[in-house]
């Protein structure tokens with residue numbers, strides 16, 4: 001595992017991480033637990049949550065499907081750190097994009113973060129301190145073909161994060177996005193077949209010809225690299241950073 005480079009003490013704090021059973025969320029949950037936080041790990045994947053809880057005693061599994069928006073809002077009450085991370089991908093041309101999938105994606109990746117922030121803010125405001133980190137994407141800053149719902153959700157999340165920053169600032173609450181390009185996780189592995197079909201290329205060319213095409217850095221990013229950026233945004237030294245978006249995109253947005 002990548003060694004930690006950020007000094008972070010979250011002793012006495014509660015962190016809630018969504019999508020914690022896998023990939024970036026799992027790395028964030030373990031990173032925040034290592035910093036001393038009590039971590040509420042939210043996911044719909046019970047087996048993944050149990051495996052995570054077995055990896056660190058400070059992790060409490062919270063099995064929850066985020067399409068239950070009322071339950072999501074309730075789960076966020078009392079959180080000092082909120083990492084909005086859960087997500088999935090659907091790759092289809094616009095004219096073939098299933099409306100149900102568009103709705104489901106926006107529910108989990110935009111409306112649930114709104115409800116989680118809504119649920120977390122009263123406690124953060126009462127304590128005069130809070131950290132909201134939204135796992136956006138390079139697709140919060142740039143579009144790609146065949147990803148209409150995802151690009152809409154991430155651009156919306158960028159806006160939501162900025163509003164939370166403006167409202168939270170007088171209360172000691174920061175809100176930021178991290179914006180990775182392709183990270184080595186199951187979400188990426190699962191979309192290779194769909195990307196190949198949408199682009200009309202063989203699966204073995206998807207990583208090089210599609211995923212890394214716009215990145216100056218020709219490698220996938222590791223989940224622990226994203227988790228370390230999240231840790232930095234939770235540190236006291238980052239208290240002036242709010243309403244920002246931190247690209248971890250290998251130079252994609254330098255174009």
Ligand code: NAD
Nearest residue numbers: 019022023024043044065066085086087137182183185187
């Ligand atoms: P992943 O598939 O490894 O993990 C996503 C997790 O979200 C899973 O454990 C899944 O069960 C959970 N989840 C999905 N829908 C849910 C729901 N309705 N209720 C509860 N949990 C739900 O994916 P990942 O790559 O770690 O992605 C995490 C976040 O990072 C996503 O928001 C994604 O858009 C973003 N992101 C990923 C990449 C990448 O290349 N992997 C790049 C940029 C941004």
